[in-house]
Amino acid sequence: MELTPWQLRMVRRSLKKKEKIDLIEREIPVDSKDTLLDLGCAQGILSYFLRRKGGYWISTDLDFTNLETSRALLEQNFVQMGEGALPFKNRAFDQVVCLDYLEHVDDDGLTLREIRRVLKDGGRLALVTPHTGRFFLLQKLRPLVGLKLEYYGHKREGYGRRDLEAKCAAAGLRVVKHKTYSRFFTELLELLVNAVYVNFLSEKPESKLRDGHIRPTTADEFSSQGKAFKLYSFFYPVVWLISRLDKLLFFTRGNAIMVWAETAEKGHP
16 A cells, blocks of 8 residues: 555656755755745645755645645644735744745735735745746647646736746845746646646536646545556656756746745835
């Protein structure tokens, strides 16, 4: 019997999440004394790797279902929130990590202002969103293969670097670094896997999760796709090998972007 939590079994076969986890491991420093906010934990997959870095973490999400699903993996320190003000005091956190959340909310400006409010002076933000622009052709392909924006739970396709810098600046945050990942072949393969799941495997439940339905979101959903997952696992080495062609495209921009920001000035309300 497989004892590994289903979320970790799934991430072993996710090209894009493995790239993201690598960025987390290398590029998000955590001090053991830090108090940190994990904003939008979804099913707890990325949160699991964040918490292994140490510090005191609070994980939040809009969906109670996500928090319940995360509990088996993370065990404790969960808070359900709404889309408005964050339920935390001013200057409560040394760092906020916001992975794949900003594109899911209606008022992204309010979210960034709230992040600034709960950050201590000198605090840090690590933010990941989809990366958009004129020449991101795969984003235009998604609707043609049945991947509507709402299936991702997105309110918008994503952001360009300058757009993120401007939005952060308006909230009192200064972007100090950025990096893109998930280049053409990785993004194309992820898109095809998502399309197969949405069009042929998912039951498309009426309830709408914050992060959509492009993959299993509960243990029961994952279990119901056991045969499909085993089949995909069999072919995964070939899928991974094809994704390595991105090494030849090192000069291109990735389809996802991570930015690092810090509080712009002391005394910001």
